Amino acid sequence: MNPTVRAEIITIGDEILFGQITDTNTQWIGAELTGIGIRPVRKTSVGDKKEDIISAFTEASKRVDVIIVTGGLGPTKDDITKHTFCDYFGSQLKMNEEALALVTEFFAKRGRPMTELNIQQAALPDNCTYIPNLWGTAPGMWFEKDGVVYVSLPGVPYEMKSLMQFEILPRLKAHFVLNIIQHKIVKTIGIGESFLAEKIAPWEDALPDHIKLAYLPHFGQVRLRLTGTGSDQQLLDSQLQEQVDLLVPQIEEHVYGYDSDELESVIGALLTKHEATIGTAESCTGGFLAQRLTSLAGSSRYFEGSVVSYSNFLKMKLLGVQEETLETYGAVSEQTAREMAEGARKVLNTTYAISTTGIAGPDGGTPEKPVGTVWIACATPTETVTQLLKLSNIRNINIELTTTYALNLLRKTILKAEKEEV
Amino acid sequence: MNPTVRAEIITIGDEILFGQITDTNTQWIGAELTGIGIRPVRKTSVGDKKEDIISAFTEASKRVDVIIVTGGLGPTKDDITKHTFCDYFGSQLKMNEEALALVTEFFAKRGRPMTELNIQQAALPDNCTYIPNLWGTAPGMWFEKDGVVYVSLPGVPYEMKSLMQFEILPRLKAHFVLNIIQHKIVKTIGIGESFLAEKIAPWEDALPDHIKLAYLPHFGQVRLRLTGTGSDQQLLDSQLQEQVDLLVPQIEEHVYGYDSDELESVIGALLTKHEATIGTAESCTGGFLAQRLTSLAGSSRYFEGSVVSYSNFLKMKLLGVQEETLETYGAVSEQTAREMAEGARKVLNTTYAISTTGIAGPDGGTPEKPVGTVWIACATPTETVTQLLKLSNIRNINIELTTTYALNLLRKTILKAEKEEV
Incomplete structure (x- = not known):
């Protein structure tokens, strides 16, 4: 086996340390590096402070073969990665004509004026290999020193991902002998x-x-x-x-x-295979079930639509839930979940329909039905299956779990129908 | 001013380095520490490897006053934080009776059997202060050595957050003199x-x-x-x-x-103030608009419901979009967006309704209407405002941006109505 090529991912920005933005970049980078046989052994986040960035570079250079740096390349004043690279390598910022032409074109195409800040984005440390960014205004950079590769990428996820995919990963594969x-x-x-x-x-x-x-x-x-x-x-x-x-x-x-299967994609494949369609009737999940089903490209093949009925009025009007059911058993009940799913199947004209009704919280619970009480149902051409969930008292967790369990109920119901058909 | 108390957040787990789970913990911890005047200066992620964890502890102890460690405390074999703490401090694992009683009660309450792995979770390094975890099975731990505080928390977000909020933050405030x-x-x-x-x-x-x-x-x-x-x-x-x-x-x-305002909360406050209600008619956002509006506790005061109409059939049947409109202008058109919003206002019986219809991608574009073409509309009691968006060719970005711009269109429309009323 070849010696393992080790990587460290460094993100720069006070906003990450202070918890003011969600970092999704490093997860993606970690997965991509792993995918080509480079082993991420550390992730480091430092603030917008030159000394802290330099010490992160210095430490990382002692333990890994490749350092991927994101962030700190935007047009505004709190971005300092480039200057820090110059200090670290003892190099100078120099206007890169290729980069300047590209950023000029970027703005011309969009019919937007270019600011002085945007022009300065084309000035790069003179020891770097320029990596063109076709998706934004901050170029990528590739440095080599003492056998260590340093890659610098903008922090905007779309630009970072495009640069990684089309430029950096191929270069890394060419540069190293990978396990x-x-x-x-x-x-x-x-x-x-x-x-x-x-x-x-x-x-x-x-x-x-x-x-x-x-x-x-x-x-x-x-x-x-x-x-x-x-x-x-x-x-x-x-x-x-x-x-x-x-x-x-x-x-x-x-x-x-x-592997990359998700409940949504497994369900999508099952529905496609059976030329079946799906719709949802949602109360406590507020549209999240529909959103998860439609997050997949191509979901319009089997997803027809949804009714989100927060009010009892809409449960009756759009889904045909009986007033008597709501009065006798309440909106959060097996009976209501059942009528919602059956009503959705009819009104949305689908093979299957799933419904959710529950108390997501934080308020609205009673001794008999505490916060976290949820009923879900799945209606098929021949039956309606229901399930009671007893969840937490945290709203977003309850919404997330209800959605997951409803998708799983749908999956199991389709599989059961599949078996019965055979 | 008092000297700044500096913190490092260390997460343990190969799954984070390999990009196989999304780390939301460190963002939250960063924000909470900042909130009480402790400055996060670094975040570090290392894998499930004793030497790597120990070197992260050693390095962090030289630069900060408090180290928050999450992860590596679950019941299964890939979790090794506790053993590493013992090695690092030269201490021994010892069954903590208080912790054992709590975990026993935890399982008894839920009527679930306790496994040997769960019992072992109550064994703690003998130099730690035991921090009871009322929300799960892995206890929190507090260590002090050479003036540095080490806090160890489980990686499950709900448990970690509860422990931080009720136990750790108060202890940190008592321990340090904070800026x-x-x-x-x-x-x-x-x-x-x-x-x-x-x-x-x-x-x-x-x-x-x-x-x-x-x-x-x-x-x-x-x-x-x-x-x-x-x-x-x-x-x-x-x-x-x-x-x-x-x-x-x-x-x-x-x-x-x-500050903590979001478009959703600003809109919620505006609707509550005017005793107005809202519904949505969604095509390309597939329920995400409804999901964002209902993600807020208390949204049932103003949110009535939604129709997610992926198919033309449902646009006509549930929202009353004219067949002629769909035939003449297409599903992705100003006219369809307008009729969807107006139809939703009527059928959902709300003060306002917002609609979205567009080509989210990655497929389905034409030369006239490329992927990323989206129409949004907002219907009020007196008018319907529409807006054309030209977005990217990336599905999830288009869904996210459409939702944000539709919420903003709603916000501006309510503000305009407010001005006209005066």
Whole structure:
């Protein structure tokens, strides 16, 4: 096996330290580096302070082979990455004519005037390799010093991702002799981490040394990630697959997918296969079920539409829930969930419909129906399946969990219909 | 001024480095520490490897006063934080009876069996102060060594947040003499970062030394964050307010809120004030508009419901869009957006309704209507306002931006109605 190429991801910006923006960049970069066989061993965030950035560079250069730096390249005054690189390398800022031409074109195309700040974005440290940014105004930069590669990218996610994908990853693959790191992920739902762990302990203990297991719990789901390291892609792939084949029969009822599968994509594939359609009737999830189903490209093939009925008035008017049902059992009840799903199936003219009605919180609970009480239902051409959830007292967690469990109820209901058909 | 108390946030877990989960913890911790006057100066993520964790502890202990560690405390075998703490401090794991009683009760209450792995979670390094976790099974831990405080928390966001809020933040406030760091945020929409920067340059250049400005762009919005450091809370607050009062008149048309305001909350307050209600008719946003409006607790006061109409059939059936309109102008057109909003206002029986119809992508574009073409509309009791958006070719960005611009159109329309009433 080749020696592992190690990476550190450094983000620059007070806003990240102070918790004022969500950093989604480093997750993406970590996954992409892993994907080409570079092992991220550390992530570091520092503020907009020259000394702190330089000390992060210095420390990282001692432990890794490649350093990916994002942020601190915008047009405004709190951005200082470029100046810091000059200090660190002892280089000078110099106007890069190629970069200037590109940024000029960028503004001309959009019919927008260019400011002096934008022009200055084309001035680069004179020891860097210029990486053209076709998606924004801050160029990428590539430096090499003492065997370490430094890559600097803007912090805007779309620009960073485009630069990585089209410029940086290919250059890294050409620059290093890379080992292969491969993952297989088995995705489970409806079983807790420790129960899963006890159940599969003998299998886990017998894993070979070059294959590692991690448990990744997330909102009612646990992903089991197998990571293998090797030099032969095909061999590694078959070794990982062998372990997956040993594992899955032990936990079959809880497995809904693999690798990049999501509940949404698994459901999308099932619906497409059966030429079936889906709609939703949502109370407590407020549109989140529809949003998750439509977040996938191509979902218009099977997703017809939704009714979000927060008020009882709309539950009756649009979904045909009986006034008597609401009066007798309340809006948060099995009966209402059932009538919502059945009504949605009719009005939206779909094969399946799922409904949610519950008390998301933080207020609105009663002793009989505390915050976190939720009913979900799935209506099919032949039956309606319901499920009671007892969740937390935290609004966004309840919305997220209800959505996940409703999608899983739909998935199981389709699978059941599939079996009955055969 | 007191010397600044500096913090480092360390997260443990290969899954974070490999980009397999989204880390939302460190953003939250950063914001909370800042809020009590502790300055986060670095965030570090390391993998599940003892040497890497120990070197992160060692480095951090040289630069900060408090180290917050999350992750690596779950019941399964890839979690190793506790053992590493023992090695680092030269201490021993010892069953903590208080912790054991709590975890036993935790499972008893839920009627679930306790596994041996769960019991082991109550074994703690013998030099730690035990911090009870009422929200899960992994206890919090507090260590002190050579003047540095180490806090260890589980990585599950809900548990971590509860422990921080009720246990750790109060203890930190009692332990340190803290400076005051205060922020004021001015939130803008509809103007780019560099234009904003040029516009307010004279004001920015005149800021006093103890007040710093940062530009935080995010999906069509730019947040301007002022950060002041001092020892007198009231004085600092009035100094920051003075700067805000100088700034806002220069960019008034772009300012929609302050500090924790979001478009959703600003709209919620406007609707509540006017006892008005809102509904949505969504095509390309697929329920995301409804989801954002209902993400706020108390939104049932003004949010009635939504129709998500992906298909033309449902646009006609549920919203009353004319077949002729769809045939003549297409589903993505000003006319359709208008009829959707007006139809939703009627069918949902609301004061206002907003609609979206567009080509989110990645496919479905034509030369006349490329991917990213979106029409939005807002219907009021007296008029319907429409707006054309030309966005990107990236599906999730288009959904996100459309939602933000539609909310802003609603906000501006309510404000206009407010002015006309006076």
